[in-house]
Amino acid sequence: MKVHVFYSGKTGFTKRYAEWIAQELGCRARPYSDFAETAIGAEDLVIFGGRLHAGRVERLKAVTSRLRDNLIVFAVGAAPAAAESTVEKYWRENLTAEERAVIPHFYMQGGLNFPEMGFMDRTIMHVVALLMKGKQQEPGAGIDFGASFDAASKDALTPLLSCANDRMRG
Numbered sequence: 001m002k003v004h005v006f007y008s009g010k011t012g013f014t015k016r017y018a019e020w021i022a023q024e025l026g027c028r029a030r031p032y033s034d035f036a037e038t039a040i041g042a043e044d045l046v047i048f049g050g051r052l053h054a055g056r057v058e059r060l061k062a063v064t065s066r067l068r069d070n071l072i073v074f075a076v077g078a079a080p081a082a083a084e085s086t087v088e089k090y091w092r093e094n095l096t097a098e099e100r101a102v103i104p105h106f107y108m109q110g111g112l113n114f115p116e117m118g119f120m121d122r123t124i125m126h127v128v129a130l131l132m133k134g135k136q137q138e139p140g141a142g143i144d145f146g147a148s149f150d151a152a153s154k155d156a157l158t159p160l161l162s163c164a165n166d167r168m169r170g
Contacts (some may be wrong), residue, residue, distance in 0.1 A: 001048030001168050002044045006058040008032035009051040011117060013110025013152050014076040018049050020154055021074075024161055025168075032059045035066075045070045045167050047160070049112070053121075057094045064099060070105050070167065074160055076110040081136045081156065104163045108156040 003025050005092075009016035018029035032036070032050075041045060046067055050057040057075045064071070065079060075094070087107045095126050 003027045004033045005029045005047045007030050007049040011113035012051045014051045017108055047072045049074040058092055074106040074110050078112050081107055096127050106160045109151045111151045114148045
């Protein structure tokens with residue numbers, strides 16, 4: 001079984017997770033732009049990671065419209081994984097109930113990287129930070145949306161890698 005790891009991101013967190021996954025599985029991580037041109041066999045395993053942007057997993061619909069079997073998905077966002085109701089909301093908004101039942105999906109906290117964001121994204125995040133100031137957040141979700149931070153962790157890969165290894169063993 002051949003393993004393909006693709007990612008779509010902007011600030012580096014999704015790429016870093018994809019590279020860690022690829023390193024662990026003995027393949028290489030490739031940008032989403034390679035996805036359309038890649039021959040994917042019926043028995044191949046595809047792992048796709050997309051950044052969360054405005055609550056949507058970037059490029060996910062394009063991937064799920066082409067694949068469902070032998071697909072594992074991960075999303076990377078700023079919210080902590082401990083913010084379970086927020087993470088569940090992301091998945092309800094990005095995958096149908098049928099897709100959630102058949103496509104293993106995982107969330108990983110990345111962070112915020114203001115220098116790599118575009119002007120509009122930086123502006124929006126500063127506005128969100130102002131709106132969130134002093135408001136009660138979901139337990140585990142207390143982050144400062146107005147400053148760069150890096151919470152990426154190889155430990156977050158464990159459930160995804162376990163799933164991938166199970167799929168590869170057949």
